[in-house]
Amino acid sequence: MESKKMLLFMGGALLSGLLGLACATAPTNSNGGTNSGGTAKVENTNAGTPADIKPAAHAGVNFEAVAERLVTENARIKEGEIVLINGGLRDRELLEAIAVNVRKQGGHPLLFMNSEQMSRRMWTDVPEKYDAQEPKLGLKLADMIDATITVDSNETENLLADIASARRAARAAAGRPVGDVFERRNVRSVNLGNALYPTEWLAKRHGMSQEELAKAFWAGINVSAAEIQAKGEALRKALETGKELHITNTSGTDLTVKIEGRPIFFSDGFITDEEAKKGGRDINIWLPAGDVYFAPVAGTANGTVVIARDFYQGKEIKNLRITFKDGKVISIKADSGDEQMQADYAATSDPNKSTFAFLDFGVNPAVRLAAGDTVGAWMPAGMVTVGIGDNTWTGGTNKSPYGYSAFMPGSTIKLDGREIIVNGELKL
Secondary structure (H helix, E strand, O other): OOOHHHOOOOHHHHHHHHOOOOOOOOOOOOOOOOOOOOOOOOOOOOOOOOOOOOOOOOOOOOHHHHHHHHHHHHOOOOOOOEEEEEEEHHHHHHHHHHHHHHHHOOOEEEEEEEOHHHHHHHHHOOOHHHOOOOOHHHHHHHOOOOEEEEEOOOOOOOOOOOOOHHHHHHHHHHHHHHHHHHHHOOOEEEEEOOOOOOOHHHHHHOOOOHHHHHHHHHHHHHOOHHHHHHHHHHHHHHHHOOOEEEEEOOOOOEEEEEOOOOOOEEEOOOOOHHHHHHOHHHHEEEEOOOEEEEOOOOOOOEEEEEEEEEEEOOEEEEEEEEEEEOOEEEEEEOOEOOHHHHHHHHHOOOHHHHEEEEEEEEOEOOOOOOOOOOOOOOOEOOOEEEEEEOOHHHOOOOOOOOEEEEEOOOOEEEEOOEEEEEOOEEOO
16 A cells, blocks of 8 residues: 555655656555556556546535535635646536635636546657656745645556566656645645545445445544544644553564654645644545554664455455564565565665655544454544655655555554554554
């Protein structure tokens, strides 16, 4: 699974997608591959076929109310601001409502609706020689946009399974300067989806019906701010006074990291006026919200993380073992299913790809997935997520075009010997 930074949750990646540098949106819990060049359409039985446009399971959801909340409460759009809105044709009604509500605040909406067919053709029909092209339009847009609102749009989980790793790495590197401009200008970013948008394929992965997943998703959106604040602030304050974390899991995970003095961030789903003025990590939010995250002290991660089950371009990975020494990956290997992941990792020449990047702990009490779920999501209370590569979105300094992260349901976390999460249950 890619980190939030790699999932179009940051403006630079979003603009790269919009402008064709990385135009095919990667599945929200799979890392992307890439394909060799040429203008002919690629035929590959492993590649996903663009899905028919169909609404996700949103029975009874008032899109106008959702749009108003996204614009006025989450993104806090002000008069005169330029807002980039991005999503799929499936969510046309919601996206149009967002654009109208931006205008009602006196803002200026720029609406981009993509399709999976176009996303795929941006790889298969566009020559490889343009992968490393300077993102001129993206840089200009990044220099004028004040905020972005993105609605996750994937319907086909392995849409780009046949795209070669070298091409993906080239586009990621080319698009990085756009993200740098977004960070420098403190462009606010709101994502609706957060790797849990209730599509049919994701519901199957969690062992739920699409309607059940939609119920969990919207429960997480509508949870009271007070509930999230209480749990998130308690965890954040505990971590701020701590020195070392010990992470274990029945899968075989056994890892220690130091956190003393590191800034701890809490994604509660809202951007205050003070946060908007300050900028930084607090102006990028993901919905459903509810996670506490940070970059540990550099060079202190030691031990092994075992991801019992993950998916990469639609293919199941079993027992992925990532071993760290002094904050760097010294080995990464799964029992099965990691061929594409290994190829993508090898294709990235940036040495920072091997750095232990971040830890993320979920605190949202309203998001309840199926009992025994082995896949996970960012925000359920007690969830643990780890990542390697880029960690600038967590307050770290490791800037890399590569990012990989994975959920570890059922983990136990000890903070200076005190249990704060036990077998996936938050104890604060």
